[in-house]
Amino acid sequence: MLRSKGGRIEGGTEGDRRRRRGARAALAAGLLAAATACLVEGDDGAPCDPHAVRVVSFAPGPGAGFGAAELPGIVLGPPSGGGAERGSTDVVSLGVGGEIVLELGGAGILDGPGADLLVFENAFYAGGDPTRPFVEPGVVGVSADGTTFVEFPCGGAAPWEGCAGRAPVFAAPGNGIDPADPAAAGGDAFDLADLGLSSARFVRVRDRGLGPAFPDTAGFDLDAVVAVHACGE
Secondary structure, three states: EEEEEOOOEOOOOHHHHHHHHHHHHHHHHHHHHHOOEEEEEOOOOOOOEEEEEEEEEEEEOOOOOOOHHHHHHHHHHOOOEEEEEEEOOOEEEOOOOOOOEEEOOOOOEEOOOOOOOEEEEEOEHHHHOOOOOEEEEEEEEEEEEEOEEEEEEOOOOOOOOOEOOOOOOOOOOOOOOOOOOOOEEOOOEEOHHHHOOOOOEEEEEEEEOOOOOOEEOOOOOOOEEEEEOOOOO
16 A cells, blocks of 8 residues: 655555665765766865855835746746847746845855856847847846845946846757856856955845836846856866
8 A cells, every 4th residue: 555655655565665765865866966066176065056046035026926936946047048039938027126136056156257147137139139129127236145235336228237137148958058158158247356356155136127017027037147157167
């Protein structure tokens, strides 16, 4: 007879139980190996993970809602870019003036050559024309402790210099584009050196608050964030 125990199915012969225990042990070993396979050279053994691993907080603004039911997973891991002419729907809409705080895994965001952080929204070029961008700008801030944030300057008018949400996203699972490659991945790049920082672990994205508050899809649409130098050069 089978019975449910903590979401698992128990029962069967002793051989069945041994096989299940072996499968669970193998799964645990596999997850541990995956978590430790990529280490930052010379670090203290922290798993190398360039993506966000946790949603610390989400404060939606008016018109938010799209993707919220799929939090936190929808903004964790790599981006799901739609290319130059089509914005991804694998996003959460922050709403007008809404904000979200994410924690990066592994060593966090490290200052290195060039860009250190990539923020992916779902901007696109109407008809593929770069002179006709669809932009919902967001202000990006970073923090070492998740409490005190320093924001990158974000322009108050087009072309929204220094803001996130300006550039299309090209990296997506399975298409071979490295989401930590600023030259290929798309998205908007940020350099910790511009703020005089050497590292950070938390990222805050705040919608610029321009409106209008369209139902469910207003404001900045976050896809993912990636720490460029988390896994070394």
